[in-house]
Amino acid sequence: MTGYLAMGAAALLALAVVVYDRWRTSRIVRRLDDMLTATMNGSFFEETFDESRLSSLESRLARYLTASALSERNVREQKDQISALISDISHQTKTPVANLQLYAQLLLEQPLTLREKDCAAAISTQAEKLQALIEALVKTSRLETGILALHPRPGEISTVVERAAAQYVPRAKGKGVALTVGQADGSAVFDPKWTEEAVCNLLDNAVKYTPSGGTVTVEVKNYELFSAIRVADTGPGISEEDQARIFGRFYRAPNAWQAEGVGIGLYLTRQIAEKQGGYVKVESTPGKGSIFSLFLPRP
Secondary structure (H helix, E strand, C coil), X not given: CHHHHHXXXXXXXXXXXXXXXXXXXXXXHHHHHHHHHHHHHCCCCCCCXXXXXXXXXXXXXXXXXXXXXXXXXXXXXXXXXXXXXXXHHHHHHHHHHHHHHHHHHHHHCCCCCHHHHHHHHHHHHHHHHHHHHXXXXXXXXXXXXXXXXXXXXXXXXXXXXXXXXXXXXXXXXHHCCEEEECCCCCXXXXXXXXXXXXXXXXXXXXXXXXXXXXXXXXXXXXXXXXXXXXXEECCCXXXXXXXXXXXXXXXXXXXXXXXXXXXXXXXXXXXHHHCCCCEEEEEECCCCCEEEEEEEECC
């Protein structure tokens, strides 16, 4: 009888140990789940102060979150400082650049030798290039830091495409390039102002690199999830190696050094696309032209 009692007591003790172990494990899991939930919603704080492993883990997580918050704040402050610096530079350079352009035009109206006219024209061109660079840097900086926010909303794409194309028809015509608008009907969720900016960057790129006698076509293709604004040209094309780099800031292909531009238009276009839930894609074969597609989410 005593043996049975001892066995029963041992079984109860083992059961109690199992129940306690499961209860403790469940408690730890619940606490870890609470810690993760609090971490995700930003309300985590350290509340266990003992020598347990859970307390140690909680303390390490608290230190990590504090360091992460500090790092994020430092990055944000640095971005704000850079944005403020670029804005100050933009403001301070407006008058000097405008004066450079004015005096260059006045020089070109004077009786000059051929060499002097070339120099004056070069000054005017470089002043315009400087102004375009400053404006692009300001736009990019404000987009990156969130100072300028995009406001996507459902709408028809055709108006944006036609308005952007109309701005580049004179430039294309002056260069002997045929710029045409194909099928432009389609709807998407986008910010009209910034999307027009992105399309203009793609058109500027296409007209710039397409030789006289070539063509540039802009059209809209509708897919199930996205509508794509496609800008196709008959320019020199882009090598596969460069296709992976052209959307980087200030990147210019080795064979593009003679063309106008500062290498920030495609980077800005990518930023605009991503902030609207879209993306940019390029398809190109050297010697056969390129197709840049701006994908925007459909409503």
